[in-house]
Amino acid sequence: MTRLFPRSLPGQIALLVAVALFVAQAISFGLLVRERQNARFAQVIVPTVTRLIDAAERLGTPVNPRPEPPGGGPDRREGREARRLARGRVDLVPANPIPVELERRGDVESDLRRGLTDGGVQVGQVIAVVRPIDANRPILKRMDPARADRLRRLGAELMVAVELPGKGWLSLSSAWPRSERALIWQLLAQTLILYIVVLVPVLVAGHRIARPLRKLAEATRAFHPNDGADPVEESGPSDVRAVIAAYNALSTRVTAMLDEKDRMLGAIGHDLRTPLAALRVRIESVEYEEDRARMADTIDEMNHTLDDILSLARLGRPSEPPTDVDLSALIDAVVEDFRDLDQDVSFEEAPRLRMHLRPSLMRRAVRNLIENAIKYGGATEVRLRSDDRSVRIEVCDRGPGIPPEKLEKVFDPFTRLEESRNRETGGAGLGLALARAIVRDASGEITLANREGGGLVATITLPRT
Numbered sequence: 001m002t003r004l005f006p007r008s009l010p011g012q013i014a015l016l017v018a019v020a021l022f023v024a025q026a027i028s029f030g031l032l033v034r035e036r037q038n039a040r041f042a043q044v045i046v047p048t049v050t051r052l053i054d055a056a057e058r059l060g061t062p063v064n065p066r067p068e069p070p071g072g073g074p075d076r077r078e079g080r081e082a083r084r085l086a087r088g089r090v091d092l093v094p095a096n097p098i099p100v101e102l103e104r105r106g107d108v109e110s111d112l113r114r115g116l117t118d119g120g121v122q123v124g125q126v127i128a129v130v131r132p133i134d135a136n137r138p139i140l141k142r143m144d145p146a147r148a149d150r151l152r153r154l155g156a157e158l159m160v161a162v163e164l165p166g167k168g169w170l171s172l173s174s175a176w177p178r179s180e181r182a183l184i185w186q187l188l189a190q191t192l193i194l195y196i197v198v199l200v201p202v203l204v205a206g207h208r209i210a211r212p213l214r215k216l217a218e219a220t221r222a223f224h225p226n227d228g229a230d231p232v233e234e235s236g237p238s239d240v241r242a243v244i245a246a247y248n249a250l251s252t253r254v255t256a257m258l259d260e261k262d263r264m265l266g267a268i269g270h271d272l273r274t275p276l277a278a279l280r281v282r283i284e285s286v287e288y289e290e291d292r293a294r295m296a297d298t299i300d301e302m303n304h305t306l307d308d309i310l311s312l313a314r315l316g317r318p319s320e321p322p323t324d325v326d327l328s329a330l331i332d333a334v335v336e337d338f339r340d341l342d343q344d345v346s347f348e349e350a351p352r353l354r355m356h357l358r359p360s361l362m363r364r365a366v367r368n369l370i371e372n373a374i375k376y377g378g379a380t381e382v383r384l385r386s387d388d389r390s391v392r393i394e395v396c397d398r399g400p401g402i403p404p405e406k407l408e409k410v411f412d413p414f415t416r417l418e419e420s421r422n423r424e425t426g427g428a429g430l431g432l433a434l435a436r437a438i439v440r441d442a443s444g445e446i447t448l449a450n451r452e453g454g455g456l457v458a459t460i461t462l463p464r465t
Contacts, residue, residue, distance in 0.1 A: 009213065010206025017202050018195065025191045032187070044158060045108065048174055049115035052162055055090040055170055056121045091171045098161045098171075102129040112160065124163030130176050132156050212236035216244055223251060225258045269310050276302055309430065320358045327355045327362075328384055331393060334366050335382055343374055350384035353391060355462065357442045365438040365446075366393060368431040369458045373397035377455055391462045398455040407448045411436050435460075 006012050108128040116123050133156060156176040161169050212235045219232045231248040234241045280299050286292040328350040335347040366382075373380040377397025385392040402410060409415055413433040436446045444462040451457050 008206075009210045010203050013206045014199055014203050017199060021191070021194060021198060025187065025194070029184075029187050044174060044176060045111045045115060048158070048160060048172060049112060049119065051090050051172060052112075052116060052160070052170055053119040053121055055092070056116075056164060059092070059164065059167055089172075092168050093171050094168050096125070096127060096161050096163070096169055098127050098129055098159050102131055102159075104128065105130055108158070112162070116162065122165065124165050125161075126163070127161045129159050130156050131159065209236055209240060212240050212244060216247060220247065225255045265310055269306065272306055273303070276306075305430070320360050322356050322358050324354050324356050325359045325362075327353045327357075327391065327393075330359055330363055331366055331382060331384060334363055334370065337367075338370060338374070338380075344379040345370060345374070345382065346380070347382045348384070353384065353386055355391065357462070358438075361438045362442065365435040365460065366395070368435040369395040369446075369460070372431055373399070373456070373458070376400065386464070389464055391464060393460040393462075395458040395460075396451060396455060398451075398453075401450040401454060401456050402448060404450070407450075410448070411446070 006015055105128045108130070109126045112128060113123065113126045116126070158174050158176040160172045160174075162172075163169050212233070216232055219229070222229070231251070232244050234244045234248075236244075276299055280296065283292050283295040283299070286295065329352070331350075332347055335345050338345040370380055370382065373395050374397075377399025379398065381394075381396040383392075383394040383396070385394065411432050413430055415433075432446075439446050439460050439462070442462060444460060447459050447461070449457050449459070
C-alpha cells in the first residue's frame with residue numbers, strides 16, 4: 001500500500017484533493033439519488049396511485065372484467081395500448097397483462113401498495129415493471145407527436161398491474177423518468193471534468209512549490225564549504241523563499257566557522273611544532289644515548305599524533321583536488337615503501353584501474369591500514385578487486401583479529417584495543433578514524449572482518465566512476 005502512496009509533494013497534494021473531491025461527489029450523488037427518488041414518487045407514483053384509486057372507486061359494485069373482443073388481434077391490441085399510453089387510461093382486464101419474463105421493480109411496487117393502502121383500496125398483488133421504449137415502435141407513431149417525443153427522450157415506460165380481489169386486474173402504463181444509471185454516467189462525467197479543472201492547477205502549483213525545494217535539496221546534498229558555489233536562487237512562494245534564504249545564510253555561517261577553525265588549527269600546529277623542534281635540538285646535549293633516543297621517540301610520537309589530529313580535523317576541507325590516478329600503481333607504490341623498510345608486505349598484480357580521487361589522502365588511508373596490519377599481524381597481503389559497480393582494496397593479516405562487538409568501535413578516534421598506550425603496540429588510536437574519514441570523503445566505505453583461520457581483513461570499497 002505504501003508503494004502506491006505518492007512520495008512527492010505535488011503527488012500528495014493531488015491525492016488529497018482527489019480524495020476530497022471524491023468524497024464530496026459521493027455525498028452529492030447520494031443526495032441526488034434521494035432527490036431523484038422523491039421526484040419520481042411525486043411525478044410518477046402519486047399520479048399513478050391517484051388514477052388507480054379513482055378507477056377502483058368507480059368500481060364500487062362488482063364489475064365483470066371486460067373480455068377481449070372477438071377478433072382482437074395484435075393490431076387492435078397495439079391500438080388500444082397506444083391510446084392507453086397516450087391518455088394514461090386505466091383498464092380492467094381479467095388477468096395479469098404484464099409478461100412474466102420482465103423484471104419486477106420491488107421498490108415501485110412497495111410505493112404503489114403503500115399509496116393504495118393509504119387511499120383505502122384493498123388490493124391483492126401489485127406488479128410493476130419498467131421497460132425501455134423502442135423509438136421505432138408503431139404505437140409511438142399513432143401518438144401525439146409532442147408526447148411521443150417526450151417518451152422517446154425519457155426512454156422507458158412504467159407498466160402497473162393491480163389485482164382487485166373478485167374484480168380483475170387494473171392495468172396502467174405511464175412514462176418513466178430516466179433511470180439512475182444515466183444519472184451515474186452524468187455524475188461520472190461531471191466528476192471527470194471537475195478533476196481536470198481542479199487537479200491540473202493543483203499539480204501545476206505543486207510543481208511550482210516543489211521545484212525550488214528540489215533545488216534546495218540538491219544544493220544541500222552537494223554542499224561543500226570550500227567549493228565556492230553560488231547561493232541557491234530564492235524562488236517559489238514566500239514560505240519556500242524564506243527556507244532558501246535561511247539555508248543560504250546558514251551555509252555562509254558554516255563556511256565562516258570552518259575558515260576560522262582552519263586558521264585556529266594552523267596556529268595550534270605552528271605553536272606546537274615550534275617547541276617540539278626546540279626540544280629536538282636540545283636533546284642532542286643529553287649525555288646518555290639511551291635517554292636521548294627515548295626523548296627523540298617521544299618527540300616523533302608527538303609530531304605524528306599532531307599530524308594525525310590536524311589531518312583529521314582538516315579533512316572536510318582538503319586542499320588537494322581530485323585527479324585521475326592509476327589506483328593499482330598507487331597501492332603498489334605504498335607497498336614498495338614498506339618493502340624498503342624490510343616489512344613483509346605483498347601485493348597481488350592487478351590491471352591498471354583509473355579512479356578519480358585525491359591521491360595523497362588515499363595513499364595515507366592505505367598506509368594506515370597496512371601499518372595496523374603489520375603491528376598486529378606481521379606479514380600483510382594487499383589485494384585489489386573490481387567489478388562493474390565498485391572497487392575493493394583488501395588489506396589482510398594473520399594477527400589475533402578483533403572481537404566482533406568491537407569491529408565498529410575501533411573506528412572511533414583515540415580508541416585502542418591495547419590500552420597500555422605503548423607506541424610499540426599501537427599509536428594514538430587515530431589511524432583507522434583518519435582512514436575511514438578519507439575513504440568516506442571519496443564516497444566509499446571501510447569495513448573490518450575477521451578472517452577464517454585467524455587474522456583480519458580491512459576492506460576499502462570505492463564506487464566506480
